[in-house]
Amino acid sequence: MPSIKLFLRVGFSGDEISLQKALNMVHRNIHEYVAVLFYASWCPFSRSFRPSFLTLSSSYPSIPHFAIKESAVRPSILSKYGVHGFPTLFLLNSKMRVRYHGNRSFESLSTFYNDVTGFQIKSLGKTLRDKTRHVLKHEKHKSSEQESWSFSWARSPQNLLRQETYLALATTFVLFRLLYLFYPTLLVFARFTWKRINRDVKLGTMLEHPLLI
Structure with missing residues (x-):
């Protein structure tokens, strides 16, 4: 499953090199759309977003997915893209940059993808569906434990x-x-x-x- 490999390779270890790779794809029109997620390792909402981003990369295999770690890029880059909170998701191409505003559910995200790209979701195999369901269940439980202290800052x-x-x-x-x-x-x-x-x-x-x- 090439999209899963892409996610695991670039997914949650992205830096400025990964971001530049994504931008090169956009400028050279190698793909119709590129998805870029800015996240922070300390952010519980970023962690709860991970299963949905994983499923998106599998459901839309024609869209390369990149996750850029906040601590691995310069603050000026985050400011350039207007990233002041995490997670922040963009769909890019050579003509536009659309930012996602909504909850972190897969249903809401897939609607966003469909509205922006016009692509229809690809059916997931049984193994991937079971794996995704397990990850979602685990992250939901973990997120509920963190919810009480998420605003302790x-x-x-x-x-x-x-x-x-x-x-x-x-x-x-x-x-x-x-x-x-x-x-x-x-x-x-x-x-x-x-x-x-x-x-x-x-x-x-x-x-x-x-x-x-």
Whole structure:
């Protein structure tokens, strides 16, 4: 099954070389469409997406499938493609780039493929269907266990920086920018407060220890 080999070879170990290979296929019109998935190894949603992506690569063997690992490419590449969350799936050809918006079910994904490409899904063999069903069942169970902590990054700055790098950097930039803009006002206010405190302290001292004439 060549599509399975393609998935296992490129699937979840893709880097910039794999991405360039996919783009070369697009620019040279070697295939009508190319599927590119951007994913992150730490993301539970990326892991739950894997069985559906595997089945897609088998159901649409005429479409090469590439999965690009977030940590294996430069941030500028992710920004170029507007990838700010994971998983992110594109269908590409020399004339267009369509991003998938929807849930991670195979039914929704196959509808997306059919609408964009016009290709009909290829029937899966019994062995592959059984294998896919087993993987889906395993991933569903695993995903349900992870669902309770999937948003735990909101309580951990370390996880926030690791999982939402762009959001963390943007938030930090805004905070520093606001500090820069309000710094003169804050400095004047601090000096005024300091002078007032010193004046009150001196006045209190004079009242407690009046000068004797």
